[in-house]
Ligand SMILES: [Fe+2]
């Protein structure tokens with residue numbers, strides 16, 4: 044069933060999708076755990092480096108438009124949210140079965156951390172579903188088109204994007220129309236009009252956009268847009284409303300990144316609570 048190879052390969056250099064997230068943690072450690080003298084650049088694992096090389100080389104404007112055409116018709120499957128969580132959980136890896144969380148555990152752990160801080164129910168639900176777009180992997184998409192920090196295509200690549208040099212190999216970097224600060228877009232046109240590099244964020248946004256409040260949708264759509272929400276890049280494309288939305292994305296980000304160290308949640312025990320929460324916002328099945 045799984046389209047995801049069990050061992051790193053030329054197309055999928057990461058041991059598993061979590062390896063990208065582990066690298067995010069090295070770059071953006073929890074403030075109280077940050078070591079001022081450590082530079083993540085020193086010991087980036089070769090698989091992670093290769094992953095970014097592939098991502099930056101192949102995420103062209105044309106590639107993104109083609110993936111939007113391929114997936115945004117949402118004609119692959121009808122599934123409920125819980126069913127999608129179980130489907131995503133089949134994305135197993137054998138890197139370290141004793142310490143790695145399953146996909147459901149990561150989702151629930153994120154949701155539980157949001158819940159513990161007393162946030163609204165839609166915010167908890169957002170934590171629960173935010174990575175469901177990773178099922179793209181199960182449909183045979185390569186890692187570099189599912190995860191990774193996202194960025195706008197069709198305009199200049201911000202030098203705040205990690206491993207920026209790898210963009211030299213992207214054919215769009217030779218296209219002058221795509222290499223001005225706002226490229227094919229009007230200044231401050233709003234992120235909604237901007238095509239983002241293709242991955243699990245954009246895909247899931249389109250799957251759930253009819254069911255959740257704006258703030259939740261922003262968290263889902265831009266949670267991997269580290270160049271903007273962590274580095275402050277791309278203000279020239281944003282509307283005033285985007286700045287408000289990014290504040291929500293920033294609020295969400297620590298739950299995603301920093302809830303992993305906590306004890307794994309008791310999935311069976313929590314399932315009824317989350318099924319009720321899902322039913323509050325979603326019909327029994329939605330289009331994927
Ligand atoms: Fe994610």
Ligand SMILES: [Fe+2]
Pocket residue numbers: 149173174299
């Ligand atoms: Fe996540």
